[in-house]
Amino acid sequence: MRKEEKEFYGKLSDNGVSRRDFMKFCTALTATMGLSAAWVPKVAEVFAAPKQRPPVIWLHFGECTGCSEATLRTMYPWIDTLVLDIISMEYHETIMAPSGHNAEDVLHASVKKNKGKFICVVEGAVATKYNGAYGKIGGRTFLQIANDVCKQAAATIAIGACATFGGVQAAAPNPGGYKGVGEAIGIKTVNIAGCPPNPINFVGTVVNFLLLGKLPALDDLGRPLFAYGKTVHDQCQRRGHFENGEFVTQFGSEEAKMGYCLYEMGCKGPDTFNNCPTAKFNDGTSWPVEAGHPCIGCSEPDFWDKMSPFFETS
Ligand code: SF4
Ligand code: SF4
Structure with a gap:
């Protein structure tokens, strides 16, 4: 076993997670991703000895933050550590320490530094009516932020009903003209649909990218076929x-x-x-x-x- 893997399993053990529990999680994740059991050691390796840590910028628009909560807390108590170990979370308003102008500075600097290389995760719908006036952060509309950030990303993952298809904000009569981020700014997104989506479908999408070097196959609504087929x-x-x-x-x-x-x-x-x-x-x-x-x-x-x-x- 490599030194980094030993350290990883030691860290899990310090947090009260046995190797057996971890392998059980990897087996469930591999099955969810539609891969055979032969892939389980490779999936485990993505967590235990990550070869690359893609930068991730996570944006919040019109939503309740339930998708972040679902991803970071409810599945396995330690999944948040695993997720944060395999990606480099550059910006996430709920869990980052800076706020106000400092947070805005982090966002601008991160987009500039990682242009064309980062994964943008969007949680929440984008208001489009009156040039997006129904939703603003730091003086900029959701529409401006989405246009600025998502269009400079390597890929955008929309997580949850709001970011994918507009969610409750887009329900009739939809006074703010809310839309899913892909429709709002005219880009293709990977859509992890659901209210909330199952966190394992998001983790499976990220692991698919790290393991196979590409995003998973999608249905005609942009949803990964392994989960929504x-x-x-x-x-x-x-x-x-x-x-x-x-x-x-x-x-x-x-x-x-x-x-x-x-x-x-x-x-x-x-x-x-x-x-x-x-x-x-x-x-x-x-x-x-x-x-x-x-x-x-x-x-x-x-x-x-x-x-x-x-x-x-x-
Ligand atoms: S059972 Fe239906 S409503 Fe409930 S989480 Fe699954 S898709 Fe959504
Ligand atoms: S069998 Fe179909 S209709 Fe009946 S409870 Fe299950 S999903 Fe619903």
Whole structure:
């Protein structure tokens, strides 16, 4: 084992994470990325002995910061350390120490220094009406910042429903003219859709880039196919009940207790592409339908308008 790998596993152990737990995480991540088990040691190596640490500039626009929270806190308690070890986080308003003018200076300097080489991650939608007047940071509109920063990046990853397709800000009547960042400034983005997206889909996208030197294959909405290639319905553990016509018609009923299909409760799983049933949330503990709640279609464009009322069949 190389010196840096020894140090890595020592550091994990100091944080109370066993090598077994780490390998379990790498196995889950490899499977989520659609790679065979033979890739697990290579995926582990990306974390244990990173060959390159791409600079990342993470922008916040119209959003709730739930996607940052999801990525940095909820999956594995130590995933934040792993993520911050394999990338070089140059700018992230929620976790960086500088604020005000100092933070603005960091952003400008980082864009200049890493022009054409950094990955821009965008969390939040961009207001476009009245030249973007509905959203500003440091005197510049979201629209100006996105145009300035994203267009100088090697690639832009939009994380969450707001950055990908506009999210709740873009719901009717959308007075600010909010849009996903790709549509707002006319660029192609990698779209990690969901409200919030599963952090493993973001980590898988970054690891794919570090491991294979390219971004993952995307569907026609810019979503990585490894995560958004199949519908929730096609992977759902309740699918057998759907086929048998066994439905829940009331929460708290006997049918609900027996885990029957939630279609009659408004489940949008048949129209929603995401890997929630296999990737699950919170360290693979559960996912909304397993917990008894219908899918509301959060990884689809305009789901607030197109998928609601959430508790009625479409
Ligand atoms: S609960 Fe939803 S996703 Fe699962 S089988 Fe029923 S309709 Fe499909
Ligand atoms: S089950 Fe549906 S609503 Fe829930 S997180 Fe997955 S895609 Fe979004």
